[in-house]
Amino acid sequence: MMHDPAKFYAKIREEGFNLFTGVPDSLLKDFCAYVTDHAPAAQHVITANEGNAVALALGHYLGTKQPAVVYLQNSGVGNTINPLLSLADSEVYGIPMLLLIGWRGEPGIKDEPQHIKQGRVMTDLLDAMEIPWYVVGQETTDSDAVIAEAAARMRDTHAPVALLVRKGTFAKYQLQNKVETHYPLNREACIELVVGALDGNELIVSTTGMASRELYEYRARVGQGHSRDFLTVGGMGHTASIALGLARSQPGRQVICLDGDGSALMHLGALAVTGQSQLGNLIHIVINNGAHDSVGGQPTAGFDIDLIAIARACGYAHAQRLETEEEIIAAVAALASSPGPSFLEIRVNKGSRSDLGRPQSSPAENRDALMTRLGHAPA
Numbered sequence: 001m002m003h004d005p006a007k008f009y010a011k012i013r014e015e016g017f018n019l020f021t022g023v024p025d026s027l028l029k030d031f032c033a034y035v036t037d038h039a040p041a042a043q044h045v046i047t048a049n050e051g052n053a054v055a056l057a058l059g060h061y062l063g064t065k066q067p068a069v070v071y072l073q074n075s076g077v078g079n080t081i082n083p084l085l086s087l088a089d090s091e092v093y094g095i096p097m098l099l100l101i102g103w104r105g106e107p108g109i110k111d112e113p114q115h116i117k118q119g120r121v122m123t124d125l126l127d128a129m130e131i132p133w134y135v136v137g138q139e140t141t142d143s144d145a146v147i148a149e150a151a152a153r154m155r156d157t158h159a160p161v162a163l164l165v166r167k168g169t170f171a172k173y174q175l176q177n178k179v180e181t182h183y184p185l186n187r188e189a190c191i192e193l194v195v196g197a198l199d200g201n202e203l204i205v206s207t208t209g210m211a212s213r214e215l216y217e218y219r220a221r222v223g224q225g226h227s228r229d230f231l232t233v234g235g236m237g238h239t240a241s242i243a244l245g246l247a248r249s250q251p252g253r254q255v256i257c258l259d260g261d262g263s264a265l266m267h268l269g270a271l272a273v274t275g276q277s278q279l280g281n282l283i284h285i286v287i288n289n290g291a292h293d294s295v296g297g298q299p300t301a302g303f304d305i306d307l308i309a310i311a312r313a314c315g316y317a318h319a320q321r322l323e324t325e326e327e328i329i330a331a332v333a334a335l336a337s338s339p340g341p342s343f344l345e346i347r348v349n350k351g352s353r354s355d356l357g358r359p360q361s362s363p364a365e366n367r368d369a370l371m372t373r374l375g376h377a378p379a
Helices: 005-014 029-038 050-064 074-088 113-120 122-128 143-157 187-196 210-222 239-249 261-266 269-275 307-314 325-335 363-373
Strands: 020-022 044-046 069-073 097-102 133-136 160-165 203-206 229-231 255-260 282-288 318-322 342-347
Touching (some): 005 029, 005 143, 029 044, 050 069, 050 097, 069 074, 074 122, 097 143, 113 122, 122 133, 133 143, 143 160, 187 210, 187 255, 203 210, 210 229, 210 255, 239 255, 239 261, 239 282, 269 307, 282 307, 318 325, 325 342
Parallel strands (some): 020 044, 133 160, 255 282
């Protein structure tokens, strides 16, 4: 049976958890949406990355003696390993918290390539970290009992305990607390404008989620092929650093980073390193819809901070905020011969097509096509 997000949330609250924090996940999106709508603002913090959430939960416990819930997709476990093992672990500070982890790539469940290994090693990874774990899925007849047992073990050990949530666990819940925007474009139209304004010799590094899927479909629709693009299907937050590495190694080619607000915020320190690079061949474009659009639409801080001021402070030679078709076309053309690195924030509405497909090539095929184009034949 599917589990009602409202009842699941109520049971967690009953066990004494009064702070929810983390990064939204597609498998947890219905639960996360319910939390977004019903948790008091002071008791819910969507963090930039999963490690931030663990640290926030630790500080919350120090100040209240009450444990927090940290929610995340298992692809974000890597961001939590350092604070979990070097801070929260029972052999260090001993900080209880409940990790609610969406189990993408679970063995036997069809999923995307970037999730397969992560899912396969998930339980082994938790075992290696000595974090007790429990599974919640449609086969779980009494989720209250599982939550209660996990919470009791967490309190007894003064350490983190994990709930692994299987695909399809939660019943549907539609986010009500939405931020409506009225920009001229959505992300897909923005990507088409940017790519259409290029001369065709550039290399593009696109961020994880919908943006890479939309870029792939655009290339297929106009018959351009995919060898100029690196689709960052995993590793959220690292798109800018991949683009930086590519631009440094290919000084004769312009490199375009198609980033998202959630991705840029996840590892914001990359802007400092990129801004100091003095690379004239790198344009960093953040398509900002103020939301974790690929995993349920929960808000980011993208509309609440000044990304342009941050980029300028980090050393980008040019930083500009755009909204319209005319602004985008003019800026892309102007930056082709300008000092860099350059930074563009393009504000758009969230949302994507219901029939949006996924890349038909594998990550390895994507890698080989790009490297062959650059004269590095795959081994």
